[in-house]
Amino acid sequence: MRQAGGVTRLIGALVASALAGAAVTGCSSEDQVPSIGYAVDATLATYNGATALGASSGSAAVFGRVLTGFFYTGPAGQQVADTDLGTAKEVPGEAQTIQYRLNPASTYSDGVPTSCDDLVLAWAAHSGKYTKPGEHGEVPLFDAATTAGYSDIERVDCQPGSKDATVVFRPDRHYLPWRTLFAAGELMPAHVAARAANVSDVVTAVSGADPSAIGRVAEFWNTGWKLEPGDIDIANFPSSGPYRIESYSAEDGLVLVANERWWGEKPETPRIVVWPKGVDVQQKIADNAVGVVDVGMGSVNGLQLDGFTAQDVPSRGAEQLTLATGGVFGSADLRRAFALCVPRQQLFNDVGRAKDAPPNGLGSGPLNAHVVQQDSLYYAAVTGGANKYANPDVGAAIKAASASGTKNPTVRIGYQLPDDRRARTVSIIAEACKPAGINVVDAGSPEFTPAQLTGGQVDAVLGGTASAPGPSGSADGVAATSALVAGDGLNFGSYANGRYDTITNQLAADDDSATKLSLLTEAENVLWADLPSIPLFATPRTIAFHNGLRNGVAGPTQAGSGWNMDRWVLTR
Template structure:
């Protein structure tokens, strides 16, 4: 069924004529290639830096993964795949883990400045925790790097890990959204040699670089995008952010790989009216958390995919006492929440594997061979929603009532329904559950004490989330991590996380993961609900768009997309 033409239709014929030599040829039977594809994501993009805490909680990586690629990306299976357009990474034989990273000779930023090992040093220092001024969401993997051998300006560097810190997940380091331009940060901070300043520990210079890294790439809707500041390393570059927060992506003329097949991608934030945009023909791909795509017109193929992320309640605020957390968890009906909201509703959930039931493990994938044993430490706790048990637990904690404010990014019909269901189940126990959502909500509200729980993925992420390697998910509850928004702290859990990062054998990982989950079920810094699923809608006539349920989102290969009308 033909889809209605939107505001871009008048430009189609002229633009196709201009780009005929750049895009795939098409016949009249195939239809005319539309020069712009609209892509709606499940988050906003408030920053160009996906690695900050703000970026991690948002849709920054989903919107910018082909603007800021790295040495690897996450494919639709959740696996980490080498991105050889950027360069190559190769382990070096020796007692300690060492990896040589070599940028492609042609690799340059969109301003023509070569990509060099200085960019890797900035990434390492920013992510390592060595300079706490950097507002990085996670130090996973980078905290284990001992040094980087980098001669400023070289295209090759050797990353050397600490003795005994052979991180199993090293291939995900320096990935998409993590490698940012050191020369831009240095110029803004007034530092000529960023590598020397960062490695030598120049406190003043490091503070200035960190200040820019944290906030200098903030995206403000309606403000012009400075091409000298927002430089790109991928097939697309950011041209503009309109008043509604829509990103305008265009081909990066300095890109050395295959030219993007479509001349413009418009990335729409979660606040966009997707029903209206699809009806008007302005959006061809919708990547939603939950079921936001329910009102789409005819002419779209819907695919429901299960994410590696776990939808959960991250607890803190007024629930800083574990006894209060256990009381609240006692009345949360996890079985009913899965049955009503934990699957797409297009049929019975699978009998096993991802999406098959209530989540009883926070960081062990359900398709792992050891999932059953690790999840078994939950021992059936907090399933049915027992208001009497919750009231008894409250009394044992010295309280006859409690109020729990649950925050999430609105509008979100599914999460609103989850909160309403929890509120109804907990009311008889004397626990008042309030919906504390708002359009400008961020998970930082939990750390600030403005809410008592965040409904989202690990670290409270509100948009696309999840990857198959567990390193980052493990670190989301490590002491001192900014992704640890509830402020959970356990010396023993930290020790287990550090051991898991380097554990090579499956038997060692089983024991460590089981011990870690046992601590989390006893202390309850989070309450896992179910595997997060996403509904991806793709318009008929779209080529090469493949749903990706991970943190990268379906835009992981947007430079290959074509839409014909």
């Protein structure tokens, strides 16, 4: 089982070094609180974390223990096998081949068994092979966050309803981070999509020649799992994890309750209430409605955490400005001018330095790479392109802006409110860029989504990895890399560079250290020249557990600190 194998061992190994609840001794059942509130600055936009909307709004930080996968993101950002759902192993063959076997006992909360149909749906959605005519040519049918890895798969062998699937990659491809595929939040219930699309099963629809059937499946996959407070048809939201959705409303939050059909170890606490971004966290704390807080450091003005054990830590997410490659930033010269006036060192000093950051590695200084993390062995060797952007150079910025031919440029920076730290970030940038003649406008709003960058409503997004407003990032960095690949669902700035795309493909297939160093160096040089984004610092997170909470382990990653919420115990 997952708990006896992966999570319990992880907690034991990490509790000494990660933030954990102060209470570690046993207690009587009368002392235990039956419901724990989890305040996290993810946005509850969709159940489907595999869509661009889901990945960029933070679904992974909420539904990791609701929609399970063969792997999940652990608290250090690593991929950990979830053997409660099933097993995945690489098997010998001419082409890379992975054998997936679902647990015979695995069943959705609506009573329908999990099956390889779920894998086929995930592959079809992410493969990029199913398209439709668009304004400028073919566009994907499925609004997938990324095709990374999935587009390398040649086929998924699956008999409808079976517990076994064989995934075979193309003969010319080898995907090293294959454990990021079919992971928590990406395996959606195929039987629900089939029912909504009026097809017998997804496997038959995908393998058949009926584009209408696939189109109906894609339409539901894209929009059928969107979340609106008070408007949920629970029949469409079955769970494959220890918790399931009971209700969602603005007043009562997202209520998760123990899944009666869960075949693994029973959750320690029968009810978790998720309070998403936009909720008055301080008031919820005052009301004793919160036991776990996981928010951006400094994002909540005057946050008081009396009665909690709190820590400010750098996360795996990269705080950055993702720039449009059209509109005012259609000129690389103007992107360069903007980067030359953004005070990256000052921003780190004023708003990006986590109190509990290490002296070296992750969070120890401004982030000087787009796709290489600060604790990577390659980091120091690939960051030369960042040197001229350490501190503002007004003269160089004016010269670059003049070369762009744009007079009196205005840059609208969007981000999701409320967020005091990001509001301050925009203010600092505006003040620094004013002498260079660049007018910076704060375009933050409670309704903001990164898609506004694609639509031209803003010129830059201030957010974490893949423009997420809350928890983001992982050790493998797939989202960071793929968010700059042409056509990727997370590439909100519509950046396109064929050489970068080629490098990305090579990096996913070659684990030779010398080759990786060469490729990563070239990738960073390309990105610092094109500037589709401006890295600032490792996004700092404030993570706090009530002093009466046991088994809380900070997760400053895309999975958030709710990665093991089924082990939480709160006593008062």
